Amino acid sequence: MASRTKQKEEARARRLAEEQAAQLKARRNRRLQMLAGVLLGAAAVVAVAIAISSKNTPASTSSHVNTTQKRHIVNQVSTLLSGIPQNGTTLGNASAPVTMTYYGDLECPYCSDFTRLGGLSQFISNEVRTGKAKVIYKSFCTATCNGPGQQVFNTQQVAAYAAGEQKRFWDYAELFYREQGAEGSGYVNENYLKGLAQQTPGLDIAKWQTDRGNPALLAQVQSDGTAGTAAGVQGTPTLVMKGPKGAVAVPSDASSPGITDYSALQQAVNQVS
């Protein structure tokens, strides 16, 4: 009798131990699944966030900008400039009290940085769009003259000025800066310039081609350079803010000259307003 009871107790203890072990295993499995779920879920969210953030990644270090990237760049530029008056190389209301003169070279990577990473976009959205300021672009040869040379500089700057004859200089220039190839790689050729023209919304290509031969535009590029030299411009981008209280040169970061941020532009506007 005692032996039967003992056997029963042993069997019960065994069953309980097995049940406990099974429960422990199930719990461990569930937690492993949860850990895997947390890791995978977090990785998926981070991947999506990086994909969204990388849409802002400039394609400037490569001239191989694919069609999807180009479409995205065109949308960015259109959103930025849509509805803002343009006249030649001037962006914004002609009667805006503050004028920012921007000396640039379309092949200059620092100017590209100013467009992509610096405060230009915010300045256009906040100051130019609201009529507080306008931007006048002037050509000044730096990177192009250190690489392909003056001839290429004249050709590319005139191509942008020719778009300006149809009030689309800024669209063309912004596309140029956002699709810039590697410095000194010789990426600026007829195909590249024409490709930008084709991406510029509403540009009459035939008229643009004709205007490229207009000697007045070449003369304008050359006189911009002369004016820059006279004003003491040494590099690009050089930004001069002028308003009712005078003119100031917008300081640039010594280590990253292109990345003039929005606060520096705002500060300059306040100084001259």
Place this chain on the structure above:
Amino acid sequence: VSATSATTEPTSSATRSRTRPSGLTIGIIVFCLLGVVDAGYLVYVHYAKLTILCVGGHHGQSSCATVQSSPYAQLDGVPVALLGLIGYVVILLSLALRGELGRAIGFGVALIGFGFSMYLTYRELFTIHAICEWCVGSATIMTVLVVLTGIRFLRAAQ
């Protein structure tokens, strides 16, 4: 007597752990609050349009402002600092949730914050070529939090 004490001791220990936060929990709270201050300051500066305090400054510009005005400072129009602030608050709130779900949420959010912080640090170093001390601070806090919340999550799994 010994049987009685063996059954009552874990109960009292469990009661203590419910009423008194562990060192790990306190650590998570402290780092979350540091993160809230860091990200909160960046959010405040962004919306109040103030000049950001920064150690690395050149010619009236700062490396922090350079990073903050870059396209990487926003995710589809939302300031990443605001996302970070929300992340710290969620990790903090996850401590109030009992059981595995709270631990999993805390660890998961810290993992997301850590992963995205690493990406942003990469962008600072190799794309923007400027370092924002506030962002590095936040990335460091998130790294500590991923370790702490990870330990908390894995301890529960044992």
